[in-house]
Amino acid sequence: MHPTDTDVLILIDIQNDFCPGGALAVPDGDAVVPVANALVRRFRHVVLTQDWHAPEHASFASRHGLAPFSEVRLDYGQQTLWPDHCVQGTAGADFHPGLEATEAELVIRKGFRPAIDSYSAFFENDRRTATGLAGYLRERGFTRCVFAGLATDYCVAFSAEDAVRCGFQAVVVEDGCRAIDLNGSLAAAMARLRAAGVGVVQSGEIG
Ligand code: VGL
Numbered sequence: 001m002h003p004t005d006t007d008v009l010i011l012i013d014i015q016n017d018f019c020p021g022g023a024l025a026v027p028d029g030d031a032v033v034p035v036a037n038a039l040v041r042r043f044r045h046v047v048l049t050q051d052w053h054a055p056e057h058a059s060f061a062s063r064h065g066l067a068p069f070s071e072v073r074l075d076y077g078q079q080t081l082w083p084d085h086c087v088q089g090t091a092g093a094d095f096h097p098g099l100e101a102t103e104a105e106l107v108i109r110k111g112f113r114p115a116i117d118s119y120s121a122f123f124e125n126d127r128r129t130a131t132g133l134a135g136y137l138r139e140r141g142f143t144r145c146v147f148a149g150l151a152t153d154y155c156v157a158f159s160a161e162d163a164v165r166c167g168f169q170a171v172v173v174e175d176g177c178r179a180i181d182l183n184g185s186l187a188a189a190m191a192r193l194r195a196a197g198v199g200v201v202q203s204g205e206i207g
């Protein structure tokens with residue numbers, strides 16, 4: 001595929017806390033950085049997302065006195081509980097220092113409401129509260145969203161599915177993502193992506 005003016009590269013949550021040594025380290029998470037950098041050079045338009053949680057966020061296991069990676073039922077549905085991560089203003093919430101994306105045109109922060117998590121770049125986990133990204137992309141005239149980043153099975157997959165729901169074409173660059181893979185979540189996410197009509201490509205196919 002050849003990126004055009006109506007394509008936007010959306011890099012999901014390439015932040016210190018999702019990389020080795022971080023609070024919610026995704027296995028091999030920093031391997032996405034060189035792939036993301038190469039993609040940035042091929043696209044005319046780049047948007048970044050930044051997981052950006054209030055302290056004591058409802059998705060933090062510490063808030064519930066429960067173990068990380070357990071599940072609770074919140075007002076809006078089932079929520080996996082995570083170690084405290086990407087707290088607003090902390091070094092863990094910063095973008096990975098190796099990410100070369102200064103030309104990004106928008107940084108969309110998500111998960112800032114204390115009572116609700118947001119995996120998707122488009123909607124929070126109630127699946128209704130909009131982040132504003134769809135409106136932004138429509139006004140800019142983008143028709144296709146190409147995703148890479150962290151984590152494949154959570155924020156990347158939810159974002160790509162929602163992109164389709166919002167009327168965009170969506171493509172995931174598989175080797176530009178790494179997964180958390182809790183209880184088969186990666187296989188489940190890849191099946192949902194294919195069912196939703198999301199394209200799955202390798203970075204070498206983009207030129
Ligand atoms: C993510 C879990 C919690 C992600 C963010 O970026 O995939 N996963 N917060």
Ligand code: ZN
Nearest residue numbers: 051085086111
């Ligand atoms: Zn988070």
